[in-house]
Amino acid sequence: MDVNQVYETYLKDLIDKGAHSRSVRIAMDRAIHSYRTLSANALRRFPKTIEKAKKVREIKEKSIANWEKLVEQARESFERNHAKTYFARTAKEANEIIGKIVGSGKTVVKGKSLTSEETHLRQYLQKLENEVYETDLGEFIIQLLDSRPMHLLAPAVNIPREQVAELLKKYIGEKVDPSNVSEEVAAVRRFLREKFTTADVGISGANVIAAETGTMVIIENEGNIRLATGLPDVHIALVGIEKVVETLEEAMMVAEVTWRYADYEMPGYVNLISGPSLTGDIEKVLTYGAHGPKELHVVFIDNGRSEMANDPSFRQALYCLRCGACLYECPVYAVTAGYYGHQYIGGIGTVWDAFTTAHDLAEVSPHAYTCVLCKRCKTRCPVDIDTADMMVALREKLVNQNLVPPTIQQFFEGMQEHEDE
Amino acid sequence: MKKVLYYGSSNLQYQQMAEVDEGIRELFAKAGVEYVVPPLEKHCVEGLYTFGYKEEARKEAIQFYEMVKDLDVEAVVTPYGASQYMWETTYPDEFGLKLPFPFYNVTQFFHKILMNEDVKFEPLPLKLVLHDGCTVGRKMGIYKEPRELLGKIPGLTLLDLPHPSVGIEGTTAADWSTCPGSWLNITIPELAEEVEMNFVQKDVMPLEADAITTDCANALFGIRMGIMKGNFPLKAYFFTDIINMVWRA
Ligand code: SF4
Numbered sequence: 001m002d003v004n005q006v007y008e009t010y011l012k013d014l015i016d017k018g019a020h021s022r023s024v025r026i027a028m029d030r031a032i033h034s035y036r037t038l039s040a041n042a043l044r045r046f047p048k049t050i051e052k053a054k055k056v057r058e059i060k061e062k063s064i065a066n067w068e069k070l071v072e073q074a075r076e077s078f079e080r081n082h083a084k085t086y087f088a089r090t091a092k093e094a095n096e097i098i099g100k101i102v103g104s105g106k107t108v109v110k111g112k113s114l115t116s117e118e119t120h121l122r123q124y125l126q127k128l129e130n131e132v133y134e135t136d137l138g139e140f141i142i143q144l145l146d147s148r149p150m151h152l153l154a155p156a157v158n159i160p161r162e163q164v165a166e167l168l169k170k171y172i173g174e175k176v177d178p179s180n181v182s183e184e185v186a187a188v189r190r191f192l193r194e195k196f197t198t199a200d201v202g203i204s205g206a207n208v209i210a211a212e213t214g215t216m217v218i219i220e221n222e223g224n225i226r227l228a229t230g231l232p233d234v235h236i237a238l239v240g241i242e243k244v245v246e247t248l249e250e251a252m253m254v255a256e257v258t259w260r261y262a263d264y265e266m267p268g269y270v271n272l273i274s275g276p277s278l279t280g281d282i283e284k285v286l287t288y289g290a291h292g293p294k295e296l297h298v299v300f301i302d303n304g305r306s307e308m309a310n311d312p313s314f315r316q317a318l319y320c321l322r323c324g325a326c327l328y329e330c331p332v333y334a335v336t337a338g339y340y341g342h343q344y345i346g347g348i349g350t351v352w353d354a355f356t357t358a359h360d361l362a363e364v365s366p367h368a369y370t371c372v373l374c375k376r377c378k379t380r381c382p383v384d385i386d387t388a389d390m391m392v393a394l395r396e397k398l399v400n401q402n403l404v405p406p407t408i409q410q411f412f413e414g415m416q417e418h419e420d421e
Numbered sequence: 422m423k424k425v426l427y428y429g430s431s432n433l434q435y436q437q438m439a440e441v442d443e444g445i446r447e448l449f450a451k452a453g454v455e456y457v458v459p460p461l462e463k464h465c466v467e468g469l470y471t472f473g474y475k476e477e478a479r480k481e482a483i484q485f486y487e488m489v490k491d492l493d494v495e496a497v498v499t500p501y502g503a504s505q506y507m508w509e510t511t512y513p514d515e516f517g518l519k520l521p522f523p524f525y526n527v528t529q530f531f532h533k534i535l536m537n538e539d540v541k542f543e544p545l546p547l548k549l550v551l552h553d554g555c556t557v558g559r560k561m562g563i564y565k566e567p568r569e570l571l572g573k574i575p576g577l578t579l580l581d582l583p584h585p586s587v588g589i590e591g592t593t594a595a596d597w598s599t600c601p602g603s604w605l606n607i608t609i610p611e612l613a614e615e616v617e618m619n620f621v622q623k624d625v626m627p628l629e630a631d632a633i634t635t636d637c638a639n640a641l642f643g644i645r646m647g648i649m650k651g652n653f654p655l656k657a658y659f660f661t662d663i664i665n666m667v668w669r670a
Contacts, residue, residue, distance in 0.1 A: 011609065011611060014609070014611075014612060015611050015612060015615075019611075019612055019615040019616075020615075025619075029623070036583075331599065331600045331601070331602055331616050331619070331620055332602070332605075332612070332616055334616075334619055334623070335612075335615045335616055335619045336612070366609070369472070369608040369609065370605075370608065370609060370612070372555075372600045372602055372603075372604050372605060372616075373471060373555070373604070374555040374559070374598065374599070374600030375555060375559050375560065375598075376555070376559070376598065376599065376600065379559070392470075392471055392473065394473075395471070395472055395473030396473040396475050397473070398473055399472070399473035399474050399475075400473075404472070404473070405608070407607060407608055407609065407610065408472055408473075408607075408608065411468065411472065411607050412469075412472070412474060412477075415464075415468070415469060415477075
């Protein structure tokens with residue numbers, strides 16, 4: 001891939017759609033202000049979160065060092081709970097596994113999952129002629145826009161309410177007051193209700209997995225995960241290998257720190273799912289598929305993560321909880337939203353993309369040079385991830401592969417000329 | 422301290438901030454400190470290093486080291502946070518080069534000279550925001566010196582930028598450093614002015630100050646670009662400019 005071409009395309013989006021967009025700036029200002037207020041409140045009310053975050057860093061370090069063993073243990077535990085498990089080495093493998101389970105001609109409801117964005121699962125299932133609906137409100141808006149998430153937790157963070165109203169009118173035929181967010185939410189609720197109840201398959205990610213018990217923890221506020229993982233006959237979860245920790249206690253601590261730094265005092269729902277729905281109410285005969293799903297499939301995906309785990313310069317990226325706190329402190333993200341990103345977002349996302357979604361490193365070259373190395377994100381990060389350090393390491397790789405953007409090439413040549421004078 | 426190496430003069434000229442260079446020289450003169458500038462225009466290699474050219478950076482660092490190691494100076498003083506960090510940390514840790522003198526940000530250096538009771542500052546009725554450079558503050562922890570010096574100025578109201586950990590109890594450590602995006606002028610020039618302007622508009626202007634000052638020359642460059650782009654009614658001074666205004670030696 002030609003790095004100059006990548007730079008040009010990236011720059012166009014970054015500047016035209018991001019930095020020069022009035023609506024992006026309005027939405028970002030609102031989001032940053034609201035995040036800072038809410039997260040300050042959450043952390044003030046639960047000050048022990050700070051100590052727990054330190055513990056979570058230790059849990060993640062230990063878990064990533066033992067990921068193979070823990071994934072194995074998690075698989076055994078899930079299987080014992082009558083779930084089926086799979087291991088996908090690549091995004092393609094993950095999609096194929098899920099594609100086989102889903103088949104075609106089905107209705108699929110999806111909860112928010114960045115891992116499924118990484119593999120482009122929705123698009124893959126649509127190609128198999130399934131009807132696929134994102135059910136997280138932000139993701140639903142992104143689906144209508146045919147765009148990609150612009151924040152780890154708030155995918156449509158860059159879309160102001162006025163634009164949402166236009167989208168709803170155009171795509172689902174609902175006319176709502178553009179200043180009234182509740183009306184917008186109600187319109188989407190009406191539209192998706194019917195999808196939930198008729199869906200054949202529900203797909204989710206997971207925030208963290210406890211290996212010992214085979215339990216996934218999924219944090220949410222909207223209630224869409226409950227419906228997507230509870231109503232259809234089949235529930236499929238796609239989870240990165242970095243999500244597995246040893247015990248349920250550790251998993252709950254990871255989850256709590258995640259939601260607190262994601263600005264919630266307490267989320268609306270914390271789902272714990274360990275297997276398909278089950279009853280023994282008639283003569284103690286165990287029967288699967290009582291009210292909830294008859295089948296639970298858990299797909300563990302590597303897709304570059306083990307390579308990250310083996311590289312001391314980048315391993316810490318796997319500790320990321322995807323709380324999104326760092327993005328709200330990033331001076332670049334504040335003006336560009338997720339246009340500073342390839343598939344994942346911002347500085348931490350660039351490191352992730354380098355290992356997971358980029359087919360060659362040129363694809364993330366300009367992103368690596370978008371980071372200003374200020375380390376403000378590290379101050380905010382619950383697990384103290386040093387994205388700036390990783391960015392310098394990533395840049396070194398780019399230099400070694402002759403993949404720096406044109407501006408950096410010019411800088412380097414200027415330096416050389418200066419030296420020669 | 423009688424004689425120091427002053428690093429940054431040619432960079433300041435290059436960034437069209439000659440008056441900052443003059444201000445630093447003026448302050449040295451007032452303090453009776455003799456200074457020399459590097460004999461050749463060698464750079465500190467921070468750009469090369471952070472842009473990923475590690476090997477090239479190493480070679481140039483050796484040249485810089487050779488050029489200054491035997492100079493007859495007691496310290497190196499610089500208005501550039503990144504340079505100081507390179508010499509203090511990256512040179513020894515990455516390149517095995519330990520320069521034989523201490524390094525000071527201008528705020529640290531003049532703090533040593535001016536923070537005594539005999540030195541009196543003239544009043545300056547100004548609402549002033551202090552910007553801590555990312556490297557000066559966050560990476561090297563230099564927060565106290567500029568605050569104490571500015572705190573000595575009668576009539577001056579000192580304001581801090583929003584803290585990234587506001588509300589997080591237990592992490593109230595000094596850490597106000599915010600990046601105005603100056604490096605983007607090299608990496609993505611089209612984005613630089615937007616980030617610089619947004620920083621001034623969102624972080625600085627709500628404080629309703631008359632002026633902003635910073636302890637990193639690279640940051641000053643970005644801040645000034647942001648003010649210019651947004652046409653904001655705000656003045657931007659380098660730290661030493663403020664001291665020159667109030668100290669008649
Ligand atoms: S890098 Fe840290 S702050 Fe950013 S999303 Fe990950 S855990 Fe949260």
